[in-house]
Amino acid sequence: MLTLAFVTGTEPTKWFRRFQRSTTHGLSSFDSDDAFQDLVDKRCDLALTRLPDARITEEFHVVRLYDEEPGVAVPKESVYAEVGEAVEMHDVVDEHVNFDGGTIADLRAALQVVAANVGVAFAPKPLLKVLSKKQVVPLTLKNGPQEQTTIALVWRKTDDDDAIQDFVGIAKGRTANSSRVAAPKRNAKEKRLAKEARRGGKQPLKRGQRRGR
Structure with missing residues (x-):
């Protein structure tokens, strides 16, 4: 049974379906505000988490999957909520900033302040979309101060x-028809023999094998 913790703001349901459909492994999963800490505490085998994270050391494998779009949460009644899907950093530079990094618990508290029509909060847009309530609008932030965030799979090397x-x-996009093991490469002689065998309707010889007379 594989146990996976996925960080708030990610939606891995399609991967879960494919995994259960194409493998015989069992799967248990749960949403987490700190998936990497769940991995450290051995509550899961695999963490879908957000980078950068200074806690991740050489003990872990890291596979980066995709970058997140930067975002800003604004009050629903603000002028910014009327401009469309995105704002430039210079548009909100004078606003009071309630959040610009920290824990997801801190972000939840900051969004309550934004909902009260006070200031803005900077965070990855997918995370803002999940956490924002009716009085808050998440927008794409262009040219902002945020460090690029990336969603990645992390697990202990010893648990591979x-x-x-x-x-x-x-x-990573592997289909049911693809293999985890790459086919061995053939040298020039083996390629030539295989080509000749196809032309003559014969099976190609394996390395070290001789054709019988």
């Missing part, structure tokens, strides 16, 4: 196994 590798492959 087929179930983890299969899930990683699915998350």
